[in-house]
Amino acid sequence: MLIGLTGTPGTGKTSVSKFLERKRHWKVIHLNEMIKEEHLYTEIDEKRDAVIADMELVGQRLEEIIGGKENEVIILESHLAHYIADIVIILRVYPPELKMRLKARGYSEEKIRENIEAEALDVILVEAFEWCKRVFEINTTGKSIEETGQHIEKIIDHILSGSEEELSEYKPGSIDWIDLVP
Numbered sequence: 001m002l003i004g005l006t007g008t009p010g011t012g013k014t015s016v017s018k019f020l021e022r023k024r025h026w027k028v029i030h031l032n033e034m035i036k037e038e039h040l041y042t043e044i045d046e047k048r049d050a051v052i053a054d055m056e057l058v059g060q061r062l063e064e065i066i067g068g069k070e071n072e073v074i075i076l077e078s079h080l081a082h083y084i085a086d087i088v089i090i091l092r093v094y095p096p097e098l099k100m101r102l103k104a105r106g107y108s109e110e111k112i113r114e115n116i117e118a119e120a121l122d123v124i125l126v127e128a129f130e131w132c133k134r135v136f137e138i139n140t141t142g143k144s145i146e147e148t149g150q151h152i153e154k155i156i157d158h159i160l161s162g163s164e165e166e167l168s169e170y171k172p173g174s175i176d177w178i179d180l181v182p
Contacts, residue, residue: 001070001071001073001087002076003076003089003159004076004078005017005077005081005088005089006079006080006081007091007092007093008079010105011091011098012140012143013091014030016152017030019145020152027072028076028077029062031077031078031081032077032078032080036051041054042054049108049111055083055084058084079124082124082128082135083131085132087159088135088136089136089152090125090128090172091140092139092141093140094177095116097141097142098115098116099116121178122173122176134159135172136171136172137170137172154167
């Protein structure tokens, strides 16, 4: 089962997926790393310090990796995961906290502003609704990696057991930062 772990940069995707990889031994595909390492991109956007993924090549490569492993839990970690996985968990964070996290990473003011606006306007949530069959949200504001990991485990365990009706606290659209848009 492929589960996308997505969200605006800085919401905790990489940290929590590495935690789950160690704790639960779930296979995690760090998509952004794979795209860069395997040159699965069409160009480099130097202004935004990013690569433009070739989603067709990415899809082909993922089929090679995942083929025949549909019964295993595989987490696809990336801000692009919602373009690929049918089930996604979106990590969210309060925009002022996101700003602090991105500053600590050394992001430019322009890139910080772009990501804060994307988080406040629910950009990934809206895209996930267009691309995915099942969408869940977790507010990571003030939560440790372990706490966030427990929420993800709960969601995945309920999906595996067929008891998703018990996941109402992760209902998409329950997190709203729109009043914070500058």
